[in-house]
Amino acid sequence: xxxxxxxxxxxxxxxxxxxxxxxxxxxxxxxxxxxxxxxxxxxxxxxxxxxxxxxxxxxxxxxxxxxxxxxxxxxxxxxxxxxxxxxxxxxxxxxxxxxxxxxxxxxxxxxxxxxxxxxxxxxxxxxxxxxxxxxxxxxxxxxxxxxxxxxxxxxxxxxxxxxxxxxxxxxxxxxxxxxxxxxxxxxxxxxxxxxxxxxxxxxxxxxxxxxxxxxxxxxxxxxxxxxxxxxxxxxxxxxxxxxxxxxxxxxxxxxxxxxxxxxxxxxxxxxxxxxxxxxxxxxxxxxxxxxxxxxxxxxxxxxxxxxxxxxxxxxxxxxxxxxxxxxxxxxxxxxxxxxxxxxxxxxxxxxxxxxxxxxxxxxxxxxxxxxxxxxxxxxxxxxxxxxxxxxxxxxxxxxxxxxxxxxxxxxxxxxxxxxxxxxx
RNA sequence: GGAGGGGUGGCAGAGCGGACGAAUGCGACGGUCUUGAAAACCGUUGAGGUGCAAGCCUCCGCGGGUUCGAAUCCCGCCCCCUCCGCCA
Numbered sequence: 098x099x100x101x102x103x104x105x106x107x108x109x110x111x112x113x114x115x116x117x118x119x120x121x122x123x124x125x126x127x128x129x130x131x132x133x134x135x136x137x138x139x140x141x142x143x144x145x146x147x148x149x150x151x152x153x154x155x156x157x158x159x160x161x162x163x164x165x166x167x168x169x170x171x172x173x174x175x176x177x178x179x180x181x182x183x184x185x186x187x188x189x190x191x192x193x194x195x196x197x198x199x200x201x202x203x204x205x206x207x208x209x210x211x212x213x214x215x216x217x218x219x220x221x222x223x224x225x226x227x228x229x230x231x232x233x234x235x236x237x238x239x240x241x242x243x244x245x246x247x248x249x250x251x252x253x254x255x256x257x258x259x260x261x262x263x264x265x266x267x268x269x270x271x272x273x274x275x276x277x278x279x280x281x282x283x284x285x286x287x288x289x290x291x292x293x294x295x296x297x298x299x300x301x302x303x304x305x306x307x308x309x310x311x312x313x314x315x316x317x318x319x320x321x322x323x324x325x326x327x328x329x330x331x332x333x334x335x336x337x338x339x340x341x342x343x344x345x346x347x348x349x350x351x352x353x354x355x356x357x358x359x360x361x362x363x364x365x366x367x368x369x370x371x372x373x374x375x376x377x378x379x380x381x382x383x384x385x386x387x388x389x390x391x392x393x394x395x396x397x398x399x400x401x402x403x404x405x406x407x408x409x410x411x412x413x414x415x416x417x418x419x420x421x422x423x424x425x426x427x428x429x430x431x432x433x434x435x436x437x438x439x440x441x442x443x444x445x446x447x448x449x450x451x452x453x454x455x456x457x458x459x460x461x462x463x464x465x466x467x468x469x470x471x472x473x474x475x476x477x478x479x480x481x482x483x484x485x486x487x488x489x490x491x492x493x494x495x496x497x498x499x500x501x502x503x504x505x506x507x508x509x510x511x512x513x514x515x516x517x518x519x520x521x
Numbered sequence: 522g523g524a525g526g527g528g529u530g531g532c533a534g535a536g537c538g539g540a541c542g543a544a545u546g547c548g549a550c551g552g553u554c555u556u557g558a559a560a561a562c563c564g565u566u567g568a569g570g571u572g573c574a575a576g577c578c579u580c581c582g583c584g585g586g587u588u589c590g591a592a593u594c595c596c597g598c599c600c601c602c603u604c605c606g607c608c609a
Contacts, residue, residue, distance in 0.1 A: 136570090136571070139570080139571075139578080139579095140571065140572085140577085140578085142578085143570090143571080143577060143578040143579085144577080144578090146577085146578060146579090147576095147577055147578070149589075149590080150578095150590080152589065152590085153539075153588095153589050153590035154539075154540065154590080155589090156539080156589050156590070157539040157540085157589090157590075158539090158540095160539080161539085168589085169589090171589065172588095172589040172590090173589080174589085175589040175590080176588095176589060178589095179588095179589075341531070341568090343531085464568095466531080466549095470568090471567095471568075
C-alpha cells in the first residue's frame with residue numbers, strides 16, 4: 098500500500114511514476130477524491146463525538162450532585178446528537194472501506210533508479226556470459242530425456258492431478274530434493290531456516306499483495322477459507338505482521354523451503370510442455386526485513402546469492418533488470434536471473450529478486466522501533482532456487498551422448514554417491 | 522469435535538458501567554550520585570488519524586448491539602491455554 102499522504106502532497110509525481118508502470122491515473126484520482134470525502138466526514142463525526150462525550154460527563158456530574166433534571170436534559174441532548182453521529186459514522190465507514198480497497202489495488206511506485214520501459218520487451222540484460230558451444234546431444238528437451246531415463250513422469254502427473262503437474266521418480270525425485278538441500282545449505286550461513294505453513298489466511302495473502310487484485314492466480318480451499326501459498330514469501334513476510342521489531346534485529350534474514358502452488362490462470366497454452374510451467378513446485382526462498390537505508394545493499398546481496406547457487410551448478414545465467422512496465426504490483430525494483438536451457442534453446446526465469454520498499458510492510462503493518470518512533474520496514478526477497486526450471490536446465494545441459502545425465506558436482510553430496518543418471 | 526478458562530501498552534499484569542488511554546512491576550530513555558560502571562533515587566516513556574497549532578477523535582483480539590456514557594454488560598466470530606475425544 099502506498100502512503101496516502103504521498104497522494105495528498107505529491108500527487109503529480111505519484112501519477113507520473115505509476116504511469117511508467119502503465120497504471121491508469123484515474124485509479125489514483127479516485128483514491129484522492131475518496132480520501133478527501135473521508136476526511137471531511139470523519140472530522141464532522143468526531144466533532145459530534147466530542148459533544149457526546151462532554152454531555153455524558155455532565156450526566157455523571159449531575160447525577161452525583163443529585164440534579165436529576167439537569168442529568169435528564171443532558172441525556173436527551175446527547176441522544177439526539179447520537180442519532181446524527183450514527184448516520185455520519187455509517188457513511189464514513191462505507192467510504193473508508195472503499196478507500197482501503199482502492200489503495201490495496203494501487204501498485205507500488207517504481208524506485209527512481211528502476212529501468213523505465215513499457216513491457217517485458219524493454220527489460221535489459223545487465224550481466225551475461227558468452228554461451229558455450231553446445232553439442233547436438235545437449236539439444237534435447239528435458240521432457241524427452243526425463244521420460245527416457247524414467248525420472249520424470251508427466252503422463253502420470255496428469256492422471257493423478259491434471260496437466261501441468263509433474264511426478265519425479267527415482268533419481269528425478271532425489272535430484273529435486275538435492276537442489277533444495279543445496280540451496281538451503283548455501284544460505285544457512287546468514288539466513289534462518291523456517292518451515293512455514295503452506296496454507297494461509299486471506300489476510301496473509303493481502304499483506305504481500307496477491308490479494309485482492311490477483312485472486313484468479315491463487316488456489317483457494319473454500320471450506321476452510323485457506324489459500325495454498327504461491328511462494329514462501331507469503332508466510333515469511335507475514336511472520337512479523339502487526340509487529341514492531343527492534344532496530345537491532347535488522348536486517349533480518351529468513352529463508353524457507355516450501356512447495357508453491359500457482360493456478361497459472363491466463364497462462365493457458367503458454368510453456369505448457371515439460372517443467373517450464375507447473376501448478377506445483379518446490380522452491381527455496383530467501384527474504385529480508387531491513388531499514389530503508391539497508392535496502393539497496395540487501396537487494397544486491399540477495400541477487401548475488403541467487404546467482405551464486407546457479408553458478409555453483411554450472412548453469413549459464415544472465416541477469417535482467419525488469420523495466421517499470423513489467424514490474425509486479427508490489428515491486429519497486431526487480432532483477433530476474435535467467436538460466437540457459439540448450440534443449441529448448443531458451444532462457445528460463447530461475448529467480449526473481451525483488452525490492453518492495455515499504456509497500457508490503459504497510460499492508461502487513463510491520464514496523465521497527467527507530468530513533469524517530471516506529472517506521473515501516475522494507476521487504477526484499479528472491480528465489481534461492483526454484484526446482485523445475487533448474488532441473489530442466491540440468492537435464493539438458495548435463496545430457497551425455499548416450500542419453501545419460503551427469504550429476505553436477507555441487508549436488509553429489511546429496512545423491513548418495515550417484516554421479517551419473519542412466520536408464521534403470 | 523465437546524467442556525471449561527482466557528485474549529489489556531515493548532513484556533508481565535490490575536481494572537469488570539461515569540474524568541480509564543488505562544494502576545503496578547519489568548524493560549527502555551534522560552538525570553542525580555560516581556574517576557568510570559553497577560546499585561540507589563528522581564523524571565520521561567503506547568499506537569494511529571486529523572489539524573498551522575491548541576486541541577479533537579479512534580484503538581483494551583475482531584465485528585455488531587445495549588446505554589446519555591462501554592476495557593467493563595449482551596450477541597456472533599477469530600485466536601490461545603487446560604481437560605476429554607480423534608489422529609500422523
